[in-house]
Amino acid sequence: xxxxxxxxxxxxxxxxxxxxxxxxxxxxxxxxxxxxxxxxxxxxxxxxxxxxxxxxxxxxxxxxxxxxxxxxxxxxxxxxxxxxxxxxxxxxxxxxxxxxxxxxxxxxxxxxxxxxxxxxxxxxxxxxxxxxxxxxxxxxxxxxxxxxxxxxxxxxxxxxxxxxxxxxxxxxxxxxxxxxxxxxxxxxxxxxxxxxxxxxxxxxxxxxxxxxxxxxxxxxxxxxxxxxxxxxxxxxxxxxxxxxxxxxxxxxxxxxxxxxxxxxxxxxxxxxxxxxxxxxxxxxxxxxxxxxxxxxxxxxxxxxxxxxxxxxxxxxxxxxxxxxxxxxxxxxxxxxxxxxxxxxxxxxxxxxxxxxxxxxxxxxxxxxxxxxxxxxxxxxxxxxxxxxxxxxxxxxxxxxxxxxxxxxxxxxxxxxxxxxxxxxxxxxxxxxxxxxxxxxxxxxxxxxxxxxxxxxxxxxxxxxxxxxxxxxxxxxxxxxxxxxxxxxxxxxxxxxxxxxxxxxxxxxxxxxxxxxxxxxxxxxxxxxxxxxxxxxxxxxxxxxxxxxxxxxxxxxxxxxxxxxxxxxxxxxxxxxxxxxxxxxxxxxxxxxxxxxxxxxxxxxxxxxxxxxxxxxxxxxxxxxxxxxxxxxxxxxxxxxxxxxxxxxxxxxxxxxxxxxxxxxxxxxxxxxxxxxxxxxxxxxxxxxxxxxxxxxxxxxxxxxxxxxxxxx
Numbered sequence: 263x264x265x266x267x268x269x270x271x272x273x274x275x276x277x278x279x280x281x282x283x284x285x286x287x288x289x290x291x292x293x294x295x296x297x298x299x300x301x302x303x304x305x306x307x308x309x310x311x312x313x314x315x316x317x318x319x320x321x322x323x324x325x326x327x328x329x330x331x332x333x334x335x336x337x338x339x340x341x342x343x344x345x346x347x348x349x350x351x352x353x354x355x356x357x358x359x360x361x362x363x364x365x366x367x368x369x370x371x372x373x374x375x376x377x378x379x380x381x382x383x384x385x386x387x388x389x390x391x392x393x394x395x396x397x398x399x400x401x402x403x404x405x406x407x408x409x410x411x412x413x414x415x416x417x418x419x420x421x422x423x424x425x426x427x428x429x430x431x432x433x434x435x436x437x438x439x440x441x442x443x444x445x446x447x448x449x450x451x452x453x454x455x456x457x458x459x460x461x462x463x464x465x466x467x468x469x470x471x472x473x474x475x476x477x478x479x480x481x482x483x484x485x486x487x488x489x490x491x492x493x494x495x496x497x498x499x500x501x502x503x504x505x506x507x508x509x510x511x512x513x514x515x516x517x518x519x520x521x522x523x524x525x526x527x528x529x530x531x532x533x534x535x536x537x538x539x540x541x542x543x544x545x546x547x548x549x550x551x552x553x554x555x556x557x558x559x560x561x562x563x564x565x566x567x568x569x570x571x572x573x574x575x576x577x578x579x580x581x582x583x584x585x586x587x588x589x590x591x592x593x594x595x596x597x598x599x600x601x602x603x604x605x606x607x608x609x610x611x612x613x614x615x616x617x618x619x620x621x622x623x624x625x626x627x628x629x630x631x632x633x634x635x636x637x638x639x640x641x642x643x644x645x646x647x648x649x650x651x652x653x654x655x656x657x658x659x660x661x662x663x664x665x666x667x668x669x670x671x672x673x674x675x676x677x678x679x680x681x682x683x684x685x686x687x688x689x690x691x692x693x694x695x696x697x698x699x700x701x702x703x704x705x706x707x708x709x710x711x712x713x714x715x716x717x718x719x720x721x722x723x724x725x726x727x728x729x730x731x732x733x734x735x736x737x738x739x740x741x742x743x744x745x746x747x748x749x750x751x752x753x754x755x756x757x758x759x760x761x762x763x764x765x766x767x768x769x770x771x772x773x774x775x776x777x778x779x780x781x782x783x784x785x786x787x788x789x790x791x792x793x794x795x796x797x798x799x800x801x802x803x804x805x806x807x808x809x810x811x812x813x814x815x816x817x818x819x820x821x822x823x824x825x826x827x828x829x830x831x832x833x834x835x836x837x838x839x840x841x842x843x844x845x846x847x848x849x850x851x852x853x854x855x856x857x858x859x860x861x862x863x864x865x866x867x868x869x870x871x872x873x874x875x876x877x878x879x880x881x882x883x884x885x886x887x888x889x890x891x892x893x894x895x896x897x898x899x900x901x902x903x904x905x906x907x908x909x910x911x912x913x914x915x916x917x918x919x920x921x922x923x924x925x926x927x928x929x930x931x932x933x934x935x936x937x938x939x940x941x942x943x944x945x946x947x948x949x950x951x952x953x954x955x956x957x958x959x960x961x962x963x964x965x966x967x968x969x970x971x972x973x974x
Contacts, residue, residue, distance in 0.1 A: 335348055335349075336348060336479055336480055336482065337349070337479075337480065337518075338352075338421070338479045338480075338486040338487075338520065339520070340520060340543060340569050340571060341568060341569070342568055343562075343568055343569070343570050343571050343572075344571050344608075345571050345610065347421075347486075353605070353608060353609075353610050353671065353673075354382070354383050354421075354423075354573060354610035354611070354612065355380060355381055355382050355383065355605065355610070355611065355668055355671065355672070356381055356382065356383030356384065356385050356421075356423065356610075356611070356612035356613065356616075357376050357379065357381045357383070357384060357385070357612060357613040357615070357616025357617070358384075358385045358386065358576070358612060358613060358614045358615045358616055359372060359373070359376055359384050359385075359386060359615070359616050359617045359619075359650075360386050360387060360432070360615075360619065361386060361405070361407075361408065361411040362387075362389060362392050362405055362406065362625075362841075363618070363619035363620055363621065363622070363644055364405075364617070364619045364620075365405065365931050365933045365934070366404065366405055366407060366410070366411075367931075367933035368654065368931060368933065369410075369411060369414055370414060370418070371654055371683070372617050372619075372650060372654055373414065373415065373418050373420065374418070374677075374680060375617070375650045375654060375656050375680060376420075376616050376617065376650065377418060377419070377420075377676075377677055378656065378665070378676060378677050378678065378679050378680060379616065379649060379650070379656075379661060379664060379665050379668065379676075380664075380665055380668030380669055380672050380676050381420070381613070381616060381668070382419075382420065382421060382672075382673075383420060383421040383422070383423060383486075383612065384415050384420045384421070384422050384423070384616075385422070385423040385424075385425065385575070385612045385614075386411075386422070386423075386424065386425065387425045387426075387427070387430040387431075387432045387434070387438065387492075388408060388424060388425065388426040388427060388430070388438075388470065389427070389430055389432070389434050389438035389625075390427055390428055390430075390438050390439060390440055390466055391434075391435060391436060391438055391439060391440040391441065391625075392405075392406050392438075392625070392841070392842050393406055393408075393466075393470070393842075394440050394466060394469075395440065395723070395840075395842055395843070396440075396442060397440070397442050398465075400469055401842050402473065404842065405841060405842060406842050408473070408474075409473065409477070412474075412477045412483065412484060412485065413477075415484050416477075416483060416484035420484060421479070421484055421485075421486045422477075422483075422484040422485045422486065423485075423486065423487045423488075423489070423522075423575075423612065424474065424485055424487070424488045424489065425488075425489040425492060426467070426470060426471070426474070426488065426489070427439075427491070427492065428463045428466060428467070428491070428507075429452070429453050429491055429492055429494075430492055431492050431493065431627075431806050431807050432627070432806065433582050433621070433626065433627040433640050433644065433806055434621075434625055434626075434627050434806055435624065435625045435626065435627055435724075435803055435804045435806065436627070436804040436805070436806060436811065436813060437492075437627065437804075437805075437806040437807065437811055438806075439452055439811075440723075441717075441718050441723045441724075441804065441815075442718065442723065443459075443462060444716075444718045444812065444813075444814050445716075445718035445719045446458065446462075449812075450462070452811065452812060453491070453494070453497060453498060453500075453503065453811075454498065454500050454503050455500055455502040455503040455506060460503075460506060463507070463510070464510060467510055467511070467514065468514070471510075471511065471514035471515055472514055474488075474514075474515070475514060475515055475516075478515060478516075478518070478519050479519075480518045480519070485519070486519075486520065487519070487520045487521070487522050487543075488511060488515060488519055488520070488521055488522070489521070489522050489523065489524060489575075490504060490507045490508055490511060490521050490522070490523050490537075490542060491503075491504060491507060491523065491535075492524060493524055493525055493526060493531070493535065493547075494523065494525070494534065494535040495525040495526065495530070495531035495532055495533065495534035495535025495536065496525065496526055496531055496535070497808075497809070498534065499533075499534035499535075501537070504523075504535075504537055505537065508521060508537060508541060508542060520543055521541070521542045521543065522542060522543040522544070522545050522575070523535055523536050523537065523542055523543075523544050523545065524545045524546070524547055524575040524576065525544070525545075525546060525547070526546070526547060526548065527546040527547065527548035527552070527557035527560060527561065528560075529560055529563075532544060532546070532560065532561070532563075532564045533564075536564045538564070539566060540565070540566035540569050543565060543569065543570075544561060544564040544565050544570075545561070545573040545574070545575040546558070546560075546561045546573070546574060546575070547574055547575055547576035547577075547578075547614070548574065549578065550577060550578045550579070550592070550596075550597055550600050551596070551600060552600075553603070554572070554574060554600070554603055554604050554609065555572075555603070555607070555609075558570075558572035558609065561573075571609075571610060572604070572607075572608075572609035572610065573609070573610045573611070573612075574604060574609070574610070574611045574612065575612050576612060576614035577600075577601060577604070577611040577612060577613050577614060578592075578614055579592070579597055579613050579614065579615060579616070579646070579647065579648050579649055579660065579664070580592050580597075580615070580618070580645075580646040580647025580648050580660075581646065581647065582640055582641075582644075582646065583640070583641050583643075583924065583964075584628075584629065584638040584639060584640055584641070585638075585639055585640075585641060585919055585922050585923070585925075585967075586638075586922045586923065586967065586968070587924065588924060589645075589647075589924045589925075589964035590646070590647055591647050592647055592660075594658075594659040594660040594662075594663040594664075595659075595663055597660060597663065597664065598660075598663035598664050598666065598667045599667075601613075601664060601667050601668075602667045602670075605667065605668070605670075605671045606670075606671070613648070613649070613664070615644075615646045615648040616648060616649060616650055617648055617649075617650035617651075617654070618643075618644040618645050618646030618648045618652060619644055619645075619652060620642065620643060620644055620652060620916065620929050621640060621641070621642050621643070621644050621916060622642075622841045622913075622914060622915065622916055623724070623839075623840045623841030623842075623914040623916065624724035624725050624801065624803070624838075624840050624841070624914070624917075625724075625803075625840070625841055626639060626640040626641070626642060626644075626802075626803040626916070626917070627639075627640050627803050627804065627805065627806030627807070628640060628751075628802065628803040628804065628805050628806065628813075629805065629806070629807055629808065630805060630808055630810055634810045635776055635777045636777060637750075637751060637775075637776045637777055637802075637805075639751070639802040639803040640803060641924075641925050642915070642916030642917050642918070642925060642928055643925050643928075643929065643962070643964075645962070647660070648660070649661035649664050649665075651962075652929050652962065653682075653683065653685065653895055653897075653929055653931075653962070654682070654683050655682040655683075656679055656680065656682065657679075657681075657682050661679075665679070683894070683895055683932075684892075684894050684895075685894060685895045685896060685897070685960035685961065686894035686895065686896050686958075686960060687896070687958060687959050687960040688885050688887070688896055688958035689885070689957065689958060690955050690956070690957050690958075691883040691884070691885045691942055691955065691956050691957070691958060692883055692954060692955055693881040693882060693883040693942070693944060693954045693955065693956065694881065694882060694883065694954070695879055695880070695881050695950075695954070696880045696881065696882045696943075697879065697880050698767075698877055698878070698879045698880075699728070699798070699836070699877070699878040699879060699880070699945075700756070700758070700768055700796060700877070700878070702849060702850070703728070703730075703834055705849035705850075706728075706834045706835055706836060706837065706849070707834070707835045707837075708832045708833060708834045708835070709721075709832070709833045709835075710830075710831070710832050710833075711831050711833065712829050712830060712831070713820060713827075713829065713831065714729055714816070714817035714819075714820070714821060714831050714833070715816070715817075715831075715833060716814040716815060716816040716817070716818055717799075717801060717814070717815040717816040718814055718815070718816075720816070720833050720835065721835065722816075722833075722835040722836070724801055724838075724840050725800070725801060725836055725838045725840070725907075726798060726799065726800050726801070726836040726838070727798075727799050727801075727815075727816050727833055727834070727835060727836065728796060728797070728798050728799075728833070728834040728836060729796070729797040729798075729799065729816075729817055729821075729831055729832075729833055730794065730795065730796050730797075730831065730832045730833075730834065731794075731795050731821075731828050731829070731830055731831045731832070732792035732793060732794055732795065732830075733792060733793055733795055733823050733828060734792055734793075735759075735787050735788065735789040735790075735791075735792070735793050736786070736787075737788070740786075741783045741784060741785065741786055742783070742784040742823055742824050743781060743782075743783055743784070743823070743824055743825075744771075744781070744782045744783075744784055744795075744821070744822070744823055745780055745781050745821070745822040745823075745825075746774050746780045746797070746817060746819065746821050746822075747780050747819040747820070747822075748780070748817070748818040748819040749774055749775075749776060749780065749799060749816075749817050749818065749819075750776055750799075750801070750813065750814065750815045750816060750818060751775070751776045751799075751800060751801060751802040751803075751815065752773065752774075752775050752776065752799070752800045752802055753773065753774040753775075753797050753798065753799045753800075753817070754770075754773055754797070754798045754799075754800075754878065754947055754948065755770075755771040755772055755773070755774065755782055755795070755796070755797050756768040756769060756770055756771060756795075756796045756798075756877065757769050757771060757784060757785070757787070757793050757794065757795055757796070758793070758794045758796070759787055759789035759790075759791065759793055759794075760789075760791055760792075760794060761789060761790045761791045762789065767877060768794075768796065768877060769785055770876040770877060770948065771784060771785065774797075784823075795828070797817065797821070798878055798947070799815070799816050799817060800947070801815035801816070802917070816833075836850075837849065837850060838850065838907065838909075838914065838945070839909070839912060839913075839914050840914060841914060848912075850880060850943070850945075876948045876949060877948070878945070878946070878947050878948070879945075879946060879950070880943060880944070880945055880946075881943070881944045881946060881950060881954060882941065882942065882943045882944070883941075883942050883956070884939050884940060884941055884942070885939075885940050885942070885958060886938060886939060886940070887935060887936065887937050887938065887940060888937070889937045889938070891937070893932045893935045893936065893937065894932050895929070895930065895931055895932045896930045896932075896935075896958045896959065896960065897927035897928065897929055897930060897958070897959050897960065897961060897962055897963070898910070898915065898927060898928050898930055898942070898956055898957070898958055898959075899926055899927045899956060899957040899958070899959050899963065900918040900920050900926065900927070900928070900944075900956060901920055901926050901951075901957075901963075901966065902920070902951035902952075902953070902955075903918065903920060903944070903946060903949065903950055903951050903956070904919075904921055904946060904947060904948045904949030904950065905917075905918065905919045905921065905922075905946070905947045905948065905949070906918060906944060906945045906946040906947050907944075907945050908928060908942065908943070908944050908945075908956075909942075909943045910930055910934050910935070910940065910941070910942055910943075911934055911935065911936065911940055911941055912941070913934045915928045915929075915930060915934075916928055919967075920966040920967060921949070921966070921967060922966075922967045922968065923964070923965070923966035923967015923968065924964040924965065924966055924967055925963075925964055925966065926963040926964065926965060926966035927959060927961070927962055927963040929962065930958070942956065944956065
């Protein structure tokens with residue numbers, strides 16, 4: 263989009279078998295690659311300064327030979343400017359549907375709705391950071407169970423177009439790159455033929471692509487196309503890098519699979535992002551509302567003769583939304599009419615998105631405007647104004663309009679439209695304050711350094727990092743000036759005097775944002791000791807598109823007090839769970855749950871209003887679902903709260919910020935819930951609702967905040 267392995271044993275065994283078959287080469291080529299991969303695996307490889315050599319067609323014939331012995335009639339290819347499936351012309355009417363934005367329990371439900379829309383193909387990114395959250399640790403289960411998703415797509419009659427990156431964009435944190443890449447020194451040049459970067463990609467694809475190989479169409483699976491990079495022409499023109507990816511993909515997947523690139527439909531983008539010749543198919547994307555056929559004509563110039571079936575690999579059904587903007591909406595009939603312009607002349611299209619779903623956890627991406635400081639983080643919701651809404655709803659004008667067009671060009675009658683899943687209004691949940699963040703620091707790991715360090719080298723890849731130091735109090739009556747030249751992305755500043763009596767709470771000073779001038783005046787203090795300075799920095803999502811994707815987080819400069827550099831910092835890692843992490847013992851959750859139990863036992867929930875300090879704190883509560891009641895989807899409303907994150911039953915639902923908007927309610931899928939007690943924990947940064955109440959409602963709401971661009 264513009265803008266130690268723990269995978270299942272059956273997948274490991276299968277991929278190992280196919281991976282072994284995928285490496286039968288001539289003696290010379292085999293020797294080269296075995297030595298190459300051995301050296302890479304043990305970290306002794308001399309840096310690569312050029313792409314892998316092209317592999318001769320004969321070195322890949324094992325794939326087609328195996329295909330003939332197993333499924334000789336299965337073939338997906340390009341000829342005569344058409345796609346061909348098993349010898350018959352095939353029109354791709356596809357949709358983007360990301361397994362990592364939908365709970366696995368709902369994959370089949372959402373695919374059924376895609377089938378009812380008339381789609382015959384599913385396209386999905388594969389985000390590297392989801393599957394390798396720390397270097398060398400691979401995750402292929404739960405929401406990251408790619409193999410199960412591919413099998414389900416095939417079971418339901420879909421072909422699959424895979425987009426394994428290594429860069430995916432997708433409004434996903436760092437465009438899918440794992441943030442630990444940013445901690446490597448010397449610094450890597452992402453999306454380039456930098457030898458260090460290529461070595462990391464080789465290790466990643468060396469684990470991923472053998473897992474995919476058994477599910478290629480010629481091997482009996484659903485995967486008909488595999489994308490190389492993503493919209494590279496909008497970023498750079500490093501052909502050595504692209505060719506290296508092609509060689510790597512061919513090595514693991516063979517010759518028979520169609521490799522493709524996708525670029526914006528201008529000649530400049532295609533010149534930089536495509537690979538000349540017939541080894542890689544060049545697809546295009548463009549703004550919905552543009553006349554598609556002049557762009558398809560340009561596309562044809564970048565494919566070999568007879569090898570250019572018109573394909574819009576991203577036909578935009580809606581658009582993304584940043585915090586502080588009005589929710590993006592596009593006209594249903596206009597969208598459908600431009601899809602018709604493609605399909606009526608036998609063009610192919612993939613709806614981006616068919617179903618957008620949700621940026622659970624800390625994985626939302628961000629964009630920039632004029633420069634790096636013009637920072638625009640994405641909402642938790644990735645509804646995208648797609649025909650299948652965030653909660654799976656299809657009873658809407660866009661679904662009906664698009665389905666009506668697709669029905670005219672579908673090779674078979676469409677299945678009936680399923681009804682929307684019922685939502686439940688569980689009512690109000692009274693929360694109790696279970697702890698202030700600054701009172702819990704002894705629970706958290708910390709790193710000490712003379713100067714502030716970014717999040718990545720500290721080992722805190724997502725969420726929050728608390729920076730703490732001390733400074734001497736002034737006695738001349740003048741205020742001190744704090745200056746933080748560069749912070750990514752939002753810093754909350756507090757001070758406290760350890761020697762003050764009556765256990766006085768820390769003083770909230772203010773906010774320094776990425777786009778601000780970095781200056782705050784500190785209050786006067788007659789503290790008898792050094793004053794403690796706390797700077798809580800929130801990573802609000804790394805840039806996923808554009809020239810500034812090298813987006814480290816935290817404090818990225820020295821910190822100055824009255825023009826002097828502050829030294830001797832402690833950095834506390836705040837242990838929030840992220841999307842692909844297994845729930846574990848956590849001091850935050852433990853404190854929250856014990857707080858609920860203790861206060862409930864003392865019957866102290868009678869007070870409706872409480873005195874709230876503007877300080878980061880945790881609030882928790884419970885609601886109940888009867889054993890005879892059906893567990894249903896719901897939405898948690900944070901109207902009246904400030905900014906923070908919510909977990910439900912230790913699942914990170916995502917970020918809320920209703921004061922800026924537009925999103926008021928966060929989607930809570932039924933599979934997260936359970937009969938009996940359900941636990942809600944809110945980490946509020948500064949302004950909790952005075953009533954300490956959240957509501958569980960049966961609908962989304964995007965009417966909060968000022969709804970002004972760049973309001974943050």
